[in-house]
Amino acid sequence: MNKTDRLLAIVLELQSREVVRAEDLATQFEISVRTIYRDIQALSEAGVPILGAPGTGYSLMDGYFLPPVSFTVEEAVTLLIGTDFIEQRFDDEYRVRGQAARRKIEALLSESVRKETSRLRKALRLLEPGKQVAASKERDSFKTIRRAIVDKRKIRFHYSKKIADSTGNHHSDRIVAPYGLVLVEGAWMLVAHCDLRQEIRHFRLSRMTQLLDLEDRFELPADFTLRDYQPSDDRHLRVHLRFTHDVADQVKESNHHLIEEMAEHQEGLDVILRVRHPDELMQWVLGWGANVRVMEPESFRNRIMEEAEKMLKRY
Template sequence: MNKTDRLLAIVLQLQRKKVVRAEDLATLFETSVRTIYRDIQALSEAGVPIIGAPGTGYSLMEGYFLPPIGFTVPEAVSLLIGIDFIEQQFDDDYRIRAQAARGKIEAILPSSVRNETSHVLKAMRLLISDEQDTSSKEKKYLEKIRRAILDERKINFHYAKRLADSEGNHHSVRTVAPYGLVLIQGSWMLVARCDLRQDIRHFRLSRMTELIDLEERFELPAHFNLREYTPLDDRNLRVRLRFNHDIVDKVRESNYHYMEDMEEHRDGLDVVLRVRQLDELLQWVLGWGAGVIVLEPESLRNRIREEAKKMLQHY
């Protein structure tokens, strides 16, 4: 990074954060603290109102803002592809805002950069498969939940569980404090504290119905950070499958989220999976027909055998 680029980057860092230490800037830009001191002095002499507090760091005078000087072609392409993704996967409110952002970005691009960016984008296309396409109901719920998160209000909804509970129920009514939203393999997931379970739980928006906002407020715990949050992995059941050689590529491309390891050898492809309950795997394994054999555990082999007998009775 040359000096001009570094000076601009320093100003942008000061705009993002209230106070920045010289040591942190030196680490970020892979240079010496002494060089950062000289850069700060150069910016001050150029009229940038930087305030320095000994032992604390540097900050910009309140009200000062430096608009972006411009985008390179790769930067513009990255932003416009990101806008395509937002338009396809987010709710209508963000879709409209994304379209407005596209117009602003394209308007400030110099003609040479705009033309080259357009040329690059014509050779790239972001497509979402039918399985990953966010439904209209999900987008509607996405907007309502997003607003509830920002307003720190609880929500209530009916939830369809994929597997029945110990009492045989497939549905339940939940009141939760919504902490955040996560997009996993094309499906939106709500991370929330459930009043019923008195703990953090995950809920797929596609399985929600009758979602309503509540007046009851909640306070997000100070220690909770969605970007750093890692759910407890309680998948303790190990399953080993062997697939025929002729479907190995399809198995790899399935990118099934329970897969943990795989090894190909002369007898086929051995895949190791970890799940909470064997029922989570049953339909997926059956979907491969005679192309897969359950090596372990024996209990899953028995379940597959029972299902095969039931299927045979239909023919």
């Protein structure tokens, strides 16, 4: 990277972060701290309003903004595909903003880059989710929750759980402090502190009804960041399944998120999964019909047999 490109990159780095240390910039650009000092001085002399505090780092004066000089074709395609994704998976308000962002990005492109970008985008496609009622309700919930996160307001909702609790109940009313939204395997999940459980829990938006935002406020813990958050792994039950060779490739392609190990041998494809409760796998295992056998635990094998007998009686 030449000096001109590096100076621009430093400004963009300062623009994207509140404070940046010279040592961090030196590491990022693989140059000495002394060279960073000279670059900062050069930018200041060129009129870029950089503020520096000993022992803290550098920052840009509030209100200063330098738009990117240009985009490469690959950068433009990446950004435009991002706006396509936002239009498909976010609520109506962000869909409109995504469209506006796309128009602004396209306006910044040179004629040659715009033509090449258009050609590449025609060769790439994001398939829009099916027009389902559940998907529409999920987007409505997303909008309410997103605003509650920004305003730091608690929310209340009725939640349908896939697996019953210790009392056999599949439903509950929850009041939570929403910390963030995560897209997991095509479904939006809420990470929130639950008043009922007094800990961080995860809630699938598609299972929420009667969602309301409340006047109660909350403060996000100082040590919590959604990017760094790692949920505790409480999947302690080991499930061993054996699939026939006929469906081995399909099982591999299913890429089930609970699979830990797979090994193919003469008798079939052995798959090891770890779950909180075997009922998490009930529908998935039954979906493979006679092409799968539960090797362990025995209690889960018996549950599958019982369910198969119920199905046989129904027919």
